[in-house]
Amino acid sequence: MQLYFSPMACSMATRISFYEAGANADFVAVDPKTKRTADGADFRAINPMGLVPTLRTDDGDVLTENAAILQYVADRFPDAALAPKQGLERTRLQQWLNFIGTELHKVVFAPLLSSTANEGAKQFALESAKARLDIVEQHLANREFLLDRFTVADAYLVTVLGWSIVTPVDLKLWPSLARYVARLAERPSVKRALAEERALYTKAR
Amino acid sequence: MQLYFSPMACSMATRISFYEAGANADFVAVDPKTKRTADGADFRAINPMGLVPTLRTDDGDVLTENAAILQYVADRFPDAALAPKQGLERTRLQQWLNFIGTELHKVVFAPLLSSTANEGAKQFALESAKARLDIVEQHLANREFLLDRFTVADAYLVTVLGWSIVTPVDLKLWPSLARYVARLAERPSVKRALAEERALYTKAR
Numbered sequence: 064m065q066l067y068f069s070p071m072a073c074s075m076a077t078r079i080s081f082y083e084a085g086a087n088a089d090f091v092a093v094d095p096k097t098k099r100t101a102d103g104a105d106f107r108a109i110n111p112m113g114l115v116p117t118l119r120t121d122d123g124d125v126l127t128e129n130a131a132i133l134q135y136v137a138d139r140f141p142d143a144a145l146a147p148k149q150g151l152e153r154t155r156l157q158q159w160l161n162f163i164g165t166e167l168h169k170v171v172f173a174p175l176l177s178s179t180a181n182e183g184a185k186q187f188a189l190e191s192a193k194a195r196l197d198i199v200e201q202h203l204a205n206r207e208f209l210l211d212r213f214t215v216a217d218a219y220l221v222t223v224l225g226w227s228i229v230t231p232v233d234l235k236l237w238p239s240l241a242r243y244v245a246r247l248a249e250r251p252s253v254k255r256a257l258a259e260e261r262a263l264y265t266k267a268r
Numbered sequence: 269m270q271l272y273f274s275p276m277a278c279s280m281a282t283r284i285s286f287y288e289a290g291a292n293a294d295f296v297a298v299d300p301k302t303k304r305t306a307d308g309a310d311f312r313a314i315n316p317m318g319l320v321p322t323l324r325t326d327d328g329d330v331l332t333e334n335a336a337i338l339q340y341v342a343d344r345f346p347d348a349a350l351a352p353k354q355g356l357e358r359t360r361l362q363q364w365l366n367f368i369g370t371e372l373h374k375v376v377f378a379p380l381l382s383s384t385a386n387e388g389a390k391q392f393a394l395e396s397a398k399a400r401l402d403i404v405e406q407h408l409a410n411r412e413f414l415l416d417r418f419t420v421a422d423a424y425l426v427t428v429l430g431w432s433i434v435t436p437v438d439l440k441l442w443p444s445l446a447r448y449v450a451r452l453a454e455r456p457s458v459k460r461a462l463a464e465e466r467a468l469y470t471k472a473r
Binding site for chain 2: 112124126128129131151154157160161162165166168173174180182183187194195201
C-alpha cells in the first residue's frame with residue numbers, strides 16, 4: 064500500500080495505525096504547498112483536492128478522507144483490533160472520528176494552521192476551541208482512550224491535539240487532554256511516528 | 269426512536285433517510301439559539317455540544333454526529349438499501365459522508381450560516397467554496413447519485429447544498445450540482461422533508 068502524507072499532517076494518524084498493526088506501507092511525501100511528490104509528480108492527479116491522507120490499496124483503489132481511510136486500515140488488519148467490528152461500538156468510533164474531523168480538525172485547527180486564512184477566520188476558530196475541547200476533556204477525565212481500548216480514533220485525536228503547540232490553543236487549560244497527549248506520546252507507535260515525521264517536517268522547512 | 273432536529277439543519281438528512289426507509293420517528297425540535305426543546309428542557313443535558321442531529325435509539329442509546337447517525341439508520345433499515353453493507357463501496361460512502369461533513373458543511377457552509385462568525389471567517393469560507401464544490405461538480409457531471417444508487421450520503425449532500433440559497437454561494441456556477449438539487453427535490457422523501465421543515469423554519473422566525 065502507498066500512503067500519501069505530509070509530515071505532521073492528519074495523515075500521521077494513518078501512519079500510527081499502520082505501526083499499531085505491525086504493518087508497513089510506502090510512505091510518499093506530498094509537499095503541502097506545491098502539491099507535488101518528491102519525484103515532481105502532481106499529487107492532484109491522484110487526489111484532486113490535494114489532501115492527505117490518500118491511500119492506494121494493494122488492489123489499486125485510491126481512498127481519500129481520514130475517517131474512511133482509518134476505518135479501512137483497521138478492517139484490513141483485524142488482529143490489531145484498532146476498531147470495533149460492528150454494532151454500537153462501531154457507531155461510537157464513527158462518532159469520534161467525525162467529531163475530531165469536523166469540530167476539532169476543520170473548525171478549530173485547520174484555520175489556525177492555514178497559511179491563507181485571514182485574521183478573522185483564525186479568531187473565529189480560536190473562539191470555537193473551548194466548547195469543543197471541553198467535550199473531550201470531560202470524556203477523557205476518567206478514561207485512558209476514547210473507547211475502551213486504543214483505536215484509530217485515538218491515533219487521529221493525538222495527531223490533532225499535537226498541533227496545539229504551534230497554535231494559540233494552550234492545552235494546559237485542559238489537563239486531561241494534556242495528560243492524554245503526554246501518555247500517548249510514549250506509546251511505541253505514536254513515539255515512532257512522531258519522531259519520524261518531526262524529523263521530516265524540520266528538514267522540509 | 270427520537271430524532272432531535274432543528275428545521276433545515278443538517279438533521280434533515282436523517283429525516284430524509286427515515287422517509288426513504290418508510291420509517292418514522294418522534295421528531296423533537298431543538299431551538300438552535302436557546303438549545304431548548306419545545307417543552308423547555310435543556311437539550312445540552314442530552315448532547316453537551318447542543319448539536320443536531322442527535323438520535324435516541326429504541327434501545328435508549330444516544331447517538332451524535334451526522335455521519336455516524338446516518339450509517340446507523342441505514343443499517344437499522346437494511347431493506348431500504350441506503351448504504352452499501354461493507355467493503356470498498358462502504359468505504360466510498362464513508363469518504364463522501366466525511367467530505368460533505370468536513371469540506372462542505374464545516375469549512376464552507378457553517379461559517380456562512382453562523383450568527384456569531386465574523387466577516388473574515390465568512391470571507392475565508394466563501395473563498396474555500398470553489399475548490400470543494402468543483403470536486404463534487406466533476407463527480408456528479410455524469411452521475412445521478414454520489415454512489416450507484418441513492419444513499420444516506422445523497423440525503424446529506426442535498427441538505428447541505430440546499431443551504432446555498434441563504435448564502436452568497438451561487439449554485440448556478442456549478443450546473444451539475446444545481447441539477448442534482450433540483451432532481452432530488454422531486455424525490456418523495458426529500459420533497460416531504462423539505463416541505464415539512466421549511467414550514468417549521470418559517471413558523472419559528
